[in-house]
Amino acid sequence: MTSEFVTELAEAEYRSVWDRFYAEFAFRPSVNPAKWPAIKEPADSVTWSLASLDEDPGHLRLDHFVAVVEQGLTACVEPGARLFALDWQHISYSFAPHRVGGHGQEPWPLSPYPDGDYYVYLSGDFRLGSFGHPWESSVCLFGQELLDTVAAEVEDVLGPPLRRAGRRLPVT
Structure with missing residues (x-):
């Protein structure tokens, strides 16, 4: 998937972006729950479980969640700005969110899910x-x-958050 608006990251840029992500977010991939979360979640972050989407016949709630996050990310960057879409140990992209995902446009690379x-x-x-x-x-x-733009609607779809600023919240 390479076009004017979605570009596969070249090897040097791929390494540079992932190296910066590992450093700034203290990324430590693991399937071991004792080592989660896998990043140092920023002070201005909220983390939700996606488990509520498991029982989503027709994927309507999933589609709504994806649309909300994509619209929020687009709204938070200037027209002409690009985002990175990173897929761990796979092809990753740079793309123009204002120029993809709409009617007649190519889709966003990857997904927030x-x-x-x-x-x-x-x-x-x-x-x-x-x-x-x-x-x-x-x-x-x-x-x-981004949180100011989408958090309320994401919470409506996914339910109450698991963590804020990396701190586990009490179960209500």
Whole structure:
């Protein structure tokens, strides 16, 4: 998937972006629950379980969740800006969110819903994005602007969060 608006990261850029992500988020991939969360969740972050989407015939709630996150990320970056779409140990992308996903446009690369591997969306300056954890079945959204834009609607779809700023919340 390479076009004017969705570009596969070249090897050097791929390494540079992933190295920066590992360093800034203290990324430590693991299937071991004792080692989760797999990133140092930023102070301006909220993490939700994706388990409520398991019982979603027709994937209506999943589709709504994906649309909300995609619209939120798009709203939080300037027209012409690009986002990174990272798929751990697989092809990753840079893309123009204002130019994909609409009627007659190519789709977003990847998804905020992790489909078998870690999926990450990041703004170019790493100030906001999403981190999908496939084994914890969770998504962490970070960046105050993104949270202000989407948190209420994401909570309506997914239920109460698991963590805020990396701290587990009491079960209600």
